[in-house]
Structures are given as C-alpha cells and as structure tokens.
Amino acid sequence: MNEKYLPLVATIAVFSALFITGGLLYNNFLSTLVLGDILADNAFIITAAIGTTFVILSGGIDLSIGSMIGFVGVVMANLDLHGWHPLASGAMMLAFGLGFGALQGLIIDFCDIQPFIVTLAGLFLLRGSCFMINLDSVPIQHKFVAWFAGLSIPLPGDGELRSSAIVMLVSLAAAIIIAHFTRFGANIYAIGGDRTSAALMGVPMRRTTIAIYALGGFYSALGGVIYALYTSSGYPLAGTGNELTAIASVVLGGTVLTGGVGMVAGTLFGGMILGLIATLINFNGSLNGAWIMISGGVLLFLFIVMQRSLLSSFKLRSAG
Amino acid sequence: MTPGSNVETKPAALRPRASVEAATAGLPPRLSGLQGLARHRAIWPLLALALILAVDGLISPGFFNIRIVDGRLFGNLIDILYRATPTAVVALGMAVVIGTKGIDLSVGSVIAIVGAVITWRIHSGDPHFVVLLFALGVGVLCGLWNGFLVATLDIQPIIATLILMVSGRGIGLMINLLYGGTNPSFTSPLLQGLSVGHIGLVPTRLILGGAIFGALWLLIRRTALGLFLESVGGNSAAADLAGINARLIKYAAYLICGFCAAWAGVILAADTHTSDPVSIGLYIELDAILAVVIGGGSLSGGRIYLGMTILGALVIQTLTTSILTSGLPPEYNLVVKAFVVIVVLLLQSANLRAALSRGFGAGKR
Numbered sequence: 001m002n003e004k005y006l007p008l009v010a011t012i013a014v015f016s017a018l019f020i021t022g023g024l025l026y027n028n029f030l031s032t033l034v035l036g037d038i039l040a041d042n043a044f045i046i047t048a049a050i051g052t053t054f055v056i057l058s059g060g061i062d063l064s065i066g067s068m069i070g071f072v073g074v075v076m077a078n079l080d081l082h083g084w085h086p087l088a089s090g091a092m093m094l095a096f097g098l099g100f101g102a103l104q105g106l107i108i109d110f111c112d113i114q115p116f117i118v119t120l121a122g123l124f125l126l127r128g129s130c131f132m133i134n135l136d137s138v139p140i141q142h143k144f145v146a147w148f149a150g151l152s153i154p155l156p157g158d159g160e161l162r163s164s165a166i167v168m169l170v171s172l173a174a175a176i177i178i179a180h181f182t183r184f185g186a187n188i189y190a191i192g193g194d195r196t197s198a199a200l201m202g203v204p205m206r207r208t209t210i211a212i213y214a215l216g217g218f219y220s221a222l223g224g225v226i227y228a229l230y231t232s233s234g235y236p237l238a239g240t241g242n243e244l245t246a247i248a249s250v251v252l253g254g255t256v257l258t259g260g261v262g263m264v265a266g267t268l269f270g271g272m273i274l275g276l277i278a279t280l281i282n283f284n285g286s287l288n289g290a291w292i293m294i295s296g297g298v299l300l301f302l303f304i305v306m307q308r309s310l311l312s313s314f315k316l317r318s319a320g
Numbered sequence: 321m322t323p324g325s326n327v328e329t330k331p332a333a334l335r336p337r338a339s340v341e342a343a344t345a346g347l348p349p350r351l352s353g354l355q356g357l358a359r360h361r362a363i364w365p366l367l368a369l370a371l372i373l374a375v376d377g378l379i380s381p382g383f384f385n386i387r388i389v390d391g392r393l394f395g396n397l398i399d400i401l402y403r404a405t406p407t408a409v410v411a412l413g414m415a416v417v418i419g420t421k422g423i424d425l426s427v428g429s430v431i432a433i434v435g436a437v438i439t440w441r442i443h444s445g446d447p448h449f450v451v452l453l454f455a456l457g458v459g460v461l462c463g464l465w466n467g468f469l470v471a472t473l474d475i476q477p478i479i480a481t482l483i484l485m486v487s488g489r490g491i492g493l494m495i496n497l498l499y500g501g502t503n504p505s506f507t508s509p510l511l512q513g514l515s516v517g518h519i520g521l522v523p524t525r526l527i528l529g530g531a532i533f534g535a536l537w538l539l540i541r542r543t544a545l546g547l548f549l550e551s552v553g554g555n556s557a558a559a560d561l562a563g564i565n566a567r568l569i570k571y572a573a574y575l576i577c578g579f580c581a582a583w584a585g586v587i588l589a590a591d592t593h594t595s596d597p598v599s600i601g602l603y604i605e606l607d608a609i610l611a612v613v614i615g616g617g618s619l620s621g622g623r624i625y626l627g628m629t630i631l632g633a634l635v636i637q638t639l640t641t642s643i644l645t646s647g648l649p650p651e652y653n654l655v656v657k658a659f660v661v662i663v664v665l666l667l668q669s670a671n672l673r674a675a676l677s678r679g680f681g682a683g684k685r
Contacts, residue, residue, distance in 0.1 A: 007637055024667075035505055061478075072594060076415055106645070107662070107666075110669075110671060110672065110675075111665065111666055111669035111672045112493075112669055112670065113665045113666075113668075113669060114618065114620075114670050115608070116613075116619055117609075117610065118662075118665070120606060120609070120610065120661075121661045121662050121665070122658075123606075123653070123656060124654045124655070124657050124658035124661065125658035125659070127654055128653065128654025128655030128656075128657070128658060129653040129655060131654065132651050132652065132655060135651065146413055216324065243487075244425075244482060246480070247477070247482075248448045248482060251476070251479050257475070257479070258475045289490070290490040290491075290493035290494065290497065291490065291494075292490070293486060293490025293491075294487045294490035294491060294494065295487075296486050296487060297483045297485075297486040297487025297488075297490070298487065300479075300482070300483050300486060301469075301483045304473075304479065304483075305473070308473070308475075
C-alpha cells in the first residue's frame with residue numbers, strides 16, 4: 001500500500017474502533033442516526049478545518065478560524081435585522097472571508113512574519129469586531145433558515161444527512177479536487193515540504209501563499225455561515241476556541257503540523273473523532289463539566305498514542 | 321575553556337544579523353543598507369513602547385505621575401509593571417520553550433491547577449511555606465508531563481501541550497470538588513505577601529519577577545544550558561550528533577516553562593484569594609507567545625531573548641492599560657490590540673522597511 005495513505009487509514013481505523021466501542025457500551029449507538037447527527041453537529045467545524053488543512057499542509061497555521069465563525073454569525077444576524085436574505089449576507093461573508101484570508105497571506109509572505117502571530121492578530125481583530133457590532137445574541141428569523149434546517153437526504157436506517165452535512169461534504173469534495181488534482185494543490189504540498197526548494201523550482205510563492213490563506217479564510221467563513229444557519233443566531237462569543245478544535249481535527253486526520261504531509265479527506269475523520277468523543281460523553285450523561293474537560297484531554301492523548309503505534313506497526317510490516 | 325565561556329565568545333556583531341536570519345527561516349540572507357541603530361533588535365519594540373506612552377501622555381496629562389500612598393509607590397507606570405508581571409514571568413518560560421522550537425499552550429491550565437492546589441493544601445492545614453513548595457512542584461510536574469510528550473513520545477509540541485491545555489482546567493475543578501465548594505477562597509500572609517504585598521516602596525511581585533528573570537538569565541547566559549537549548553532549537557538532530565542530549569534539553573525547557581507558570585499561578589491565585597480554574601490566567605498563553613514574538617523571538621527556534629521578552633510583555637500591558645485609562649469602551653480593547661500588534665510586527669519586518677526605503681514594489685524577491 002502507498003505510504004501516503006497510512007495516516008488516513010490509521011485515522012479511519014481509530015474512528016471505527018471508537019464507534020464500535022460506543023456500540024458495545026450503549027444500545028442504539030451503532031446507527032446511521034448517530035452518524036448523521038455527528039456529521040450535522042460538527043459540519044461547521046469540519047468545514048473550517050478543511051480550510052485549515054490547506055494552511056497546515058503549506059507549513060503555516062491559522063488561528064483566526066474561531067473568531068471568523070463568530071464574526072460571520074454576528075454580521076449575518078445583524079444584517080438579518082435589516083431585512084437581508086441569509087443567502088445574500090452569507091455570500092457577502094464568504095467574499096469577506098476570502099479577502100481577509102488573502103490579506104493575512106499577503107502580510108505573512110510580504111512582511112515575513114510568522115503565520116502564528118499574523119493570524120493571532122486576525123483572531124483579536126475579528127473577535128473584537130464582534131464585540132463592537134453587538135454584545136447580545138441576535139436570532140436570525142428569516143424563513144429561509146427554517147427551510148434550510150428542514151432539508152435532508154434520508155440514509156438507510158433511521159438516519160438522515162442534514163443540509164449542513166451536505167454542504168460540508170460538497171465542500172470537502174471540492175477541497176479534495178483542489179488538493180490532489182490541480183497545480184495549485186501540488187504547489188501547496190511543495191511549499192510545505194521544503195519552502196526553499198519550492199521557491200527554487202519556480203513555485204510562485206507570493207501568489208500561492210495568498211491563495212492558501214484566502215482558501216483558509218473562505219472555508220472558515222463557510223463554516224461560520226453553516227454555524228449561523230444551523231443555530232439560527234449570531235453570538236459574539238460563538239466559535240471561541242474553535243481554532244484549536246479545527247487544528248486538532250486536522251492533526252488527528254493525519255496531517256503533520258510541519259507541513260507537506262497529509263490528506264484533506266483525513267480532516268473529515270479527524271473532526272468526526274472529536275465529535276464522536278463528545279457524543280460518547282453525552283451518552284454517558286453522568287459526567288460533569290470537569291470530567292468532560294479531563295476526558296477530552298485523556299482521549300486526545302490516547303488517540304495520538306494509538307495513531308502512532310498503528311503507524312509504526314504499518315511501517316514495520318512494510319519494511320519487513 | 322569552560323562550556324559557559326563559549327556563549328560569550330560569540331562575536332556580538334553576528335547576533336543581530338543572525339536574528340534576521342532566524343526570522344526569515346531558511347530564505348537567502350538579504351543585504352540591507354540600514355543604519356546600525358535600526359538594525360539593533362531592541363529598537364522597534366522600544367519605539368512601539370515609547371509611541372504608546374507618548375500617546376498616553378498626550379491624552380491624559382497626569383499619566384506619568386508617580387506618588388507615594390500608604391508607604392508604597394502608586395501611578396500608571398507602576399501599575400503597568402505590576403500587572404505585566406504574571407504575563408512576563410510566563411513569557412520568560414515560554415521564550416525558553418520557543419527557543420527549542422517548541423511551544424507551550426498549557427501555561428494557562430498550569431496556572432489554574434496551581435491555584436487549585438494552593439487553595440486545597442491551605443484548606444487541609446499545611447504550613448504555607450510547604451504549600452508554596454507544593455505549588456512549584458505541581459508546575460514542575462506539569463512541565464515534566466509536557467516534556468515527556470514532546471521529548472519521549474515525540475509528539476508535535478502544539479498538540480502535545482494542547483492535551484494539558486484542554487484538560488488542565490478540568491483537573492483544577494476536580495481538585496476544588498475534592499473538599500467541596502465551587503470557587504473556594506483562602507487567605508495566606510506568605511502567599512499574599514508575595515503577590516500583593518510590598519517591600520519598602522516596591523511591590524513584592526516586581527522583586528519576585530526580577531529575581532526569576534535574574535536567575536533565568538544566569539542559567540541561560542552564564543551556564544552552557546542556554547547554548548544547548550538554542551542549539552536544540554536550531555537543529556535538534558545536529559545537536560544530538562554533536563553530543564547534546566536533545567531529549568534531556570527539551571525536558572529542561574518544558575520544566576522551566578512549567579516552573580515559571582507555577583510562579584505566575586502563585587501571584588494570580590494569591591491576588592484573587594480564590595481558586596477559579598475556569599477563568600484564572602485565561603488567554604495568558606497567547607499573550608506570552610505574543611510577548612516573545614514582539615521581543616524578536618522566532619517561533620522556528622534557535623534564539624532565546626529574555627530581556628526582549630520582558631519588553632514584549634511590557635508593550636502588551638502598556639497597551640491594555642492605555643486603552644483602559646484613555647476612556648475607550650472596553651469592547652474596543654481587542655481591535656486596538658490587534659492593530660498595534662500588526663503595526664509593531666510590520667515595523668520589525670525587514671522586507672517592508674526595505675520596500676519603504678527603496679520605494680514601494682522594490683521589495684519583491
């Protein structure tokens with residue numbers, strides 16, 4: 001088997017193992033109903049994480065995701081008060097995400113500043129803008145939101161694929177095409193693998209860097225639109241800390257933070273593993289807030305160790 | 321020649337140029353025709369600090385007044401130093417970890433655990449000196465855990481320390497639940513003396529912060545440890561081949577960071593008299609990392625600037641205090657902070673400076 005698929009296979013194996021464990025522990029866990037819920041509940045974070053995958057593949061990082069999700073929701077909700085159609089305000093926010101990401105990319109490349117810090121400033125800027133626009137939670141009351149929420153494709157069993165999950169899967173398909181079947185995608189991997197060689201081989205560094213962060217901004221804005229429609233509200237604290245969840249999803253999906261190695265499809269399973277962990281804790285029901293935090297950390301640790309041992313055993317077998 | 325003297329034999333003139341190289345991470349060195357003064361790494365953060373203070377002086381005329389009330393110093397400048405101390409102490413440890421090409425996201429959680437442990441041990445009646453040892457021990461233990469994940473298990477630092485960051489505040493809450501009470505309070509003359517007390521005219525925590533800085537500076541610049549830390553950050557594999565135990569050095573870095581976070585935890589918990597794991601030291605990891613970077617430290621490792629890190633922490637706190645005293649609504653705090661951070665970083669960017677001095681568009685590579 002091609003070595004580049006190993007992390008993806010390891011992630012899917014761990015996801016299946018966790019899912020089956022849940023099935024053994026609780027009745028009715030092993031169903032398309034639970035699977036559909038996990039997909040729908042985590043669609044916004046997985047969508048944002050897809051954009052982050054590109055950024056991380058290029059060896060960068062984007063911390064502005066969580067604030068972008070909050071900002072998009074706040075703007076959409078406040079435009080809804082002025083009678084905007086959610087599709088119009090959503091489209092505007094997607095364009096904003098693209099532009100904001102491009103600006104971050106430009107600063108990172110032109111000024112040679114570390115992505116961590118530029119996007120940290122982006123985090124402060126967008127979250128601060130949320131507070132400046134409105135400190136309260138504002139509902140989005142347009143009829144379109146209810147129609148969108150009701151949209152779904154039935155799955156075999158009792159489950160259904162809800163609208164937010166559909167949007168997420170479509171954007172994932174687009175991301176896979178961008179990453180693996182375009183010259184731009186190849187450039188991302190080249191930059192992530194070795195910046196200097198990529199530059200020497202003629203990869204257009206500035207254009208590619210700007211496009212990578214623009215793509216990251218676009219996907220996190222799309223995540224924000226999904227979140228605003230899914231919760232039908234805009235809240236200035238929405239998405240706080242989601243940048244770390246998104247980065248964790250990407251890394252759990254087998255993408256290496258130093259760049260150049262990983263697959264976009266892995267992020268789907270990485271995000272679903274985090275969703276599955278939250279669902280497992282919810283199914284238990286007796287755990288208080290402190291335990292949810294601790295078990296989140298413990299499971300993250302166990303998962304990383306499991307993924308590592310799976311990977312090394314694969315490597316040993318292919319070597320022997 | 322002792323290993324320690326090695327550090328000092330480095331030609332001083334090489335340093336600023338090397339820092340530019342570290343910041344541009346692998347790009348070919350650029351020739352820059354800038355003045356020697358502008359090339360010194362301290363100039364841009366100092367300029368930023370001076371600029372913010374100048375604006376303060378214009379907005380509120382009495383800003384720089386320092387007076388003596390109840391036998392201690394009072395005034396905005398003292399207040400800035402006072403409030404910057406916890407962040408600066410955390411940032412010192414962060415600078416060491418970042419110097420080894422690592423990062424520690426868990427410092428806020430370590431502070432939460434330390435606060436919870438202090439309150440717990442005081443409630444069980446331990447002598448307060450022992451409680452202090454417990455608190456520092458917990459910080460060291462957290463550092464060892466992070467070191468174990470990064471050095472022994474070889475997990476990427478950002479993910480490895482994310483584990484403790486996610487679960488640490490939960491551990492703090494669990495410790496609180498051990499003896500009941502959601503946010504138990506405590507009083508301790510020793511710990512509160514360290515945090516909010518004063519020796520003579522000077523607040524104790526400034527002396528404490530200064531002592532930690534001095535001890536760390538001696539450790540990093542007067543022993544071989546600093547050289548080892550920076551060489552592991554520069555190239556871990558090469559350092560290993562050169563006979564440095566890279567694994568042990570990484571352990572040391574995270575241990576120092578945990579120890580510094582524990583001191584910040586002592587100061588912050590004694591300041592509020594309570595153990596409040598959910599909100600104590602929230603986002604302090606971001607401020608600490610920011611302080612290191614404003615001070616010219618590169619996240620790609622290889623350099624530790626302790627004094628510059630303190631300067632970075634002061635820039636951040638001066639900014640926060642300025643926004644509060646200038647009468648802007650607190651909602652504007654984050655946006656203004658974002659803009660100032662961007663401006664400080666743009667000033668530090670050699671590429672932008674070169675482009676500005678040569679005319680726009682000439683900075684292309």
